[in-house]
Amino acid sequence: MRKGVRTAIVGGVFVVMVGGAGYGAYNILSALHDPGTGGGAAAVRTGxxxxxxxxxxxxxxxxxxxxxxxxxxxxxxxxxxxxxxxxxxxxxxxxxxxxxxxxxxxxxxxxxxxxxxxxxxxxxxxxxxxxxxxxxxxxxxxxxxxxxxxxxVVHPQLRKGDTLVTGESADPPVEAVDRDGKVLTKDRYPSLGPLLDELRKRYGEKAGGTPGIELAIRHEDAEQADTSLLTLVKGKAGRLPTTLSAGAQAAAETAVLKYAESSVVAVKPSTGEVLAVANHRADGFNAAFLGELAPGSTMKIVSAATLIDNGITAADRPAPCPPTATWQSQTFSNLKGLAPDEHATLSDSFARSCNTAFVKFADEVKVDSLTREAQERFGLGRNDWKVGIPSFDGRVPASGGPDTAANLIGQGQVQMSPLNMASVTATAMTGTFRQPVVVPLRLDGREPAHARGLSAGTVQQLRAMMNRTATSGTAAGVMSGLSGRVGAKTGSAEVDGQTRSNSWFTGYRNDIAAAAMTQDGGHGVDAAGPIVAAVLRTGG
The missing domain is CATH 3.10.450.50 (Nuclear Transport Factor 2; Chain: A,)
Structure with a gap:
């Protein structure tokens, strides 16, 4: 069906070129025979x-x-x-x-x-x-x-390069079910639409389905699954197991609806299984898995681990928080209203989200220290995750100059998705990197990515600092009322051209870790925080 469509579109271009030439000729003739006074051109309209x-x-x-x-x-x-x-x-x-x-x-x-x-x-x-x-x-x-x-104009879901096709579906339908066998549909869980389309493309045949007939959007990128718009003849759906939890998914769907341009992911730290993924975006993009944005101070989880693992400081050792810090002619400051503390420990500065404390360590951190920590211990930035559908695996480049300091506070050239930060939180909580998965590995024999994880001592310090952040630090208000083992980290990332920063928040409760991002959402507790807290309340 794809070959036929291409031929038709090429033909369509030819017709338009001919029509355009004819229309141009009409304009020229009209100008030559313009009935205006004295044979001059008609008045040109503006505005x-x-x-x-x-x-x-x-x-x-x-x-x-x-x-x-x-x-x-x-x-x-x-x-x-x-x-x-x-x-x-x-x-x-x-x-x-x-x-x-x-x-x-x-x-x-x-x-x-x-x-x-x-x-x-x-x-x-x-x-x-x-x-x-x-x-x-x-x-x-x-x-x-x-x-x-x-x-x-032709259809609200069409984007540049897309076209419309009707015929036998490119992929057999699937009946995706959650970890307890409950059926997951676009109607009940709208933001799962892109994910279900990708699952259908990758696993439709493996799940045992047969194609139906449908109207669909065919995307310019051949790797992107068709978007089904209307079914004329139902195919036989193959049953596809996923790691999702219907309860967590429902909570995530409801939570993101309160904030425009929001995304959230929840994972099970003990297994790496994705429990929920939700997006509330005008463009329909799965930013939860594919977003590439600076994560702000949530990155301080990885930065703190870097400082600890390289023997630079520790949770109970000094990490002074001055009002400003300068690194290679670039001056960094803290959020408005944060009082300086020259006697702060790393735990103090982490819980209060002090930027300058981390920037001050740029002199002692090698250019590639943060990169190696992210790759070797947290499994980030190696482009080898096999989640079950396309995902961005994070980017922590070894950047010199001012970016060495900026990267430590989740700015500079560091880029993450909510999926990445949920995984970071899970690794910090358990000490073991477990690559997130949304489809069980056994279904197609995928080999997951591996990383060596964190030492018991580093985990103990990270969990203590995240717990302090959740109970008496910047995340305390959002995390209030959540029982069990809890921890969190707030973040906000400045973006050129935006009046407000992007809101980031990540946290855990027992055996569930979640991360959220709201573009132009303000501070971490303003938008992303309430989303994460709502998902964490579902259990774990």
Missing amino acids: PPSGDEVKETTGKFFAAWEKGRATTAASYTNNAAEAGPLLTAYGTDAHITKVRITPGTATGTTVPFTVAATVSYDGKSEPLAYKSRLTVVRGRTTHRALVDWQPS
């Missing part, structure tokens, strides 16, 4: 399109789309070369017919609309209905009112 122009352009665009005239519809956009192939595929490769588009009330130049259509393939038909929106802009060279082309 945002008027209400009448918006209505006229959208009306013509919708009418052409409804009739399956892809080239004509594309000519009413500001990027006919990209619009044409997708609009062509809509009727040919996706087999979408009987299209009826109903515009809503415009807000300025933005027009919401609903689409009602039918998908027909091999004698099977199903109704299709969805909502989308478009914006009308002034053409830069033509000065015409044109639809600002975005793939999401």
Whole structure:
């Protein structure tokens, strides 16, 4: 099915090129025969399109789309070369017919609309209905009112490079079940959608399923699983076991909904099994597993382990917290309101999340010390995790210059995902690195990544410092009321162009560790902290 789609799209591009040439010729002829006074050119319109122009352009665009005239519809956009192939595929490769588009009330130049259509393939038909929106802009060279082309105009889940196809599904369906045999569906757990699509792609055949017929989004990246939109004929679903916990997953789903652009992962430290993964993002991206962002002060778990393992300091030894610290001409400061403490221990500075205390040790830390600690003891940054679906394994480069200090406080060039930080917390708690998994290793004989972990002495100190942070330090308010063995670390990471920092938080309770990140969420306790606490309350 993929080969046929490519051929159709190439053909669509050819048609658009011809249509574009024809339209250009029409413009030239129109200019030559312009009826304006004295034969001069008509007045050029500028500024945002008027209400009448918006209505006229959208009306013509919708009418052409409804009739399956892809080239004509594309000519009413500001990027006919990209619009044409997708609009062509809509009727040919996706087999979408009987299209009826109903515009809503415009807000300025933005027009919401609903689409009602039918998908027909091999004698099977199903109704299709969805909502989308478009914006009308002034053409830069033509000065015409044109639809600002975005793939999401055609369907809200489409992104650049995507297309629509209908036919036998690329992969057999799967019935994913949690660790107790409970069925996991997109309807009940919406943020599991991307994960379930990946599981289907990787394990559909292994699970014993047979393909059905469906309308799906085929992504430009061939490694990315198709996104199913509508099933015409159900295939036989293969039963696929996962490590997820329905209870933890439900809590994670509810928790992230309270904060936009949030992601969370929970793991079982004693086994490395992923218990929950949830995202609440406008782009649908699985940032919980694939995010690559500076983790802020949650990275101090790895940094503290580096200082301890290299004999530089210890939990009960000095780690002074001055108001500022300078490293190679770059000055670092603490969060507003944090009082300096020249007599602080590492435990004191860790619990209060003092940046300058860690920056002051940059003189004694070798350029690659943090990198080796992350790779050899926490299993990070080696690109060898085999979770069961794609994941980012963290990045802790051996950076010189100011980044040597910045990396110690989770800024600089360090990048992590919530999955990475949940694993860091699990390793700090148990001393053993267990590569996270979402599909049991036995299912396909995957060999997990290995790292040597931490010594008993380092674990004892990390757990004591994380417990102090959770009970009387920066995480105390969020972790209040959680019983059992608890520990946590707060974090916030500054990002260029954002008014607020990214909120990070990681913690554990008994045999469950969780980490969350909220972009533009503020301090760790503002957004990510409540998400983690909600997941930890589910048990462990």
